[in-house]
Amino acid sequence: MTNEEEEEDEGELSVRYHKTLDALSSLITKRSRFVNNNQSHRFRLLFHYLKVLELEDAVSQMKIIHVAGTKGKGSTCTFSESILRNYGLRTGLFTSPHLIDVRERFRLNGTEISQEKFVDYFWCCFHKLKEKTSNEIPMPTYFCFLALLAFKIFSAEQVDVVILEVGLGGRFDATNVIQKPIVCGITSLGYDHMEILGDTLAEIAAEKAGIFKSGVPAFTVPQPDEAMRVLNEKASKLEVNLEVVEPLESSQRLGLQGKHQYLNAGLAVALCSTFLQKIGIEDNNDLKQTSGLPERFVSGLSKAYLMGRAMIVPDSELPEEIVYYLDGAHSPESMVACATWFSQQIKQNQERNHKSSEQVKLQQILLFNCMSVRDPSLLLPRLRSKCIDQGVDFKKAVFVPNVSVYNQVGPCSNVETQAGSLTWQLSLQRLWESLARGEAKASSGSDFQVKEEEKKSFVFSSLPLAVDWLRDSARRSKQVRFQVLVTGSLHLVGDLLRLVKK
Structure with missing residues (x-):
């Protein structure tokens, strides 16, 4: 078989595969799960x-x-x-x-x-x-x-x-x-x-x-x-x-x-x-x-190998400056396990950095989302407190919506940038800001206000925008290395992998 014939066969298979995924997607009913x-x-x-x-x-x-x-x-x-x-x-x-x-x-x-x-x-x-x-x-x-x-x-x-x-x-x-x-x-x-x-x-x-x-x-x-x-x-x-x-x-x-x-x-x-x-x-x-x-x-x-659990992936554009720590934890108990693993990794990096002749500043960033059926007040406080107990404090937290909650069944080449409602992500941000200031309980009212320059977190309308912000920050801060924990949802982990491994 010639190279041209092989390419033609691969192209035909790709078309058939995407038609198959379309048919599979037709079986998805959002309400059936609940x-x-x-x-x-x-x-x-x-x-x-x-x-x-x-x-x-x-x-x-x-x-x-x-x-x-x-x-x-x-x-x-x-x-x-x-x-x-x-x-x-x-x-x-x-x-x-x-x-x-x-x-x-x-x-x-x-x-x-x-x-x-x-x-x-x-x-x-x-x-x-x-x-x-x-x-x-x-x-x-x-x-x-x-x-x-x-x-x-x-x-x-x-x-x-x-x-x-x-x-x-x-x-x-x-x-x-x-x-x-x-x-x-x-x-x-x-x-x-x-x-x-x-x-x-x-x-x-x-x-x-x-x-x-x-x-x-x-x-x-x-x-x-x-x-x-x-x-x-x-x-x-x-x-x-x-x-x-x-x-x-x-x-x-x-x-x-x-x-x-x-x-x-x-x-x-x-x-x-x-x-x-x-x-x-x-x-x-x-x-x-x-x-x-x-x-x-x-x-x-x-x-044994399992994608998306306790997984370390360098950024595809800035592999030295940004490293993602991926774990699909989404229950209270798994949040604690995730925080323990992440903290251990950070400690090891800090020890290596301390011994290195060319020391850099290491900053930890949280990239988070969870499904709205989960209670974030059982997730974020446990994650944060366990990390702090281990000597790890996030410089910033970033909240984004998932892309592929229901409709993504294949390796889409483009991660959508279109924004839907960010009400859920804004509520996650309010909870995080209250935790960052040591408040015992998150304020759920609309009068919860934090000065922009004092915020410990951001909300982005899409994951690609959040990754762009990370890369821009890394390019501006030559002596800083960003260690980004991505957790709260396996869908979010999948979206990030799809984006940074392209």
């Missing part, structure tokens, strides 16, 4: 969809690790996939959300699915489901379709193990259509998606425990008493052997950074140990040897 009444009905429809796609038998025969939880799901699944791939197993990993391209959600042997395969499997499922739609049975919603697509991909690719991350909750999540996983895991529980899962830890734990299946072993990490009590009750009713696992020793090298990852890694080790025993690859006695973890576990843990 409406609780039809969850049960939508969940029952999944069994019909599996039948239409002729996947019932294939899914029933899959060897699956199923993971739910509030935080750490993606990391636990990533560690598990890496360990099992090191055993020579062909792995299929389904996670959410994606940061730049929807194909990130589907990984075969650690690599996201190719555009060509994604397009072929997508249309195979889409056309079959479309033919069977009616007033009573509509097309699946966005996430439901993606879960069905994952089953199609992993079945056709004949993977040895499927690692499924729950999208939201557990009981009515689309991934919970599976009937008999090999083993289940529940990561750390906390307050998130309360508009759907409930206002108490007990209610949230009950939803997460919805992935337990009769007789299927399950593992969790140490939980608050209220949550642990519910998990034990649910496990007992289903005769599930539920074990609590402790964090790995901090001497173990991990591919994912942050102290909290030792907890996720410990859970992954328990899940993989049980999985390997159940399918007859490892003997229980070998795995419990006192000399430490088997070499393939050690290797898998150290090679």
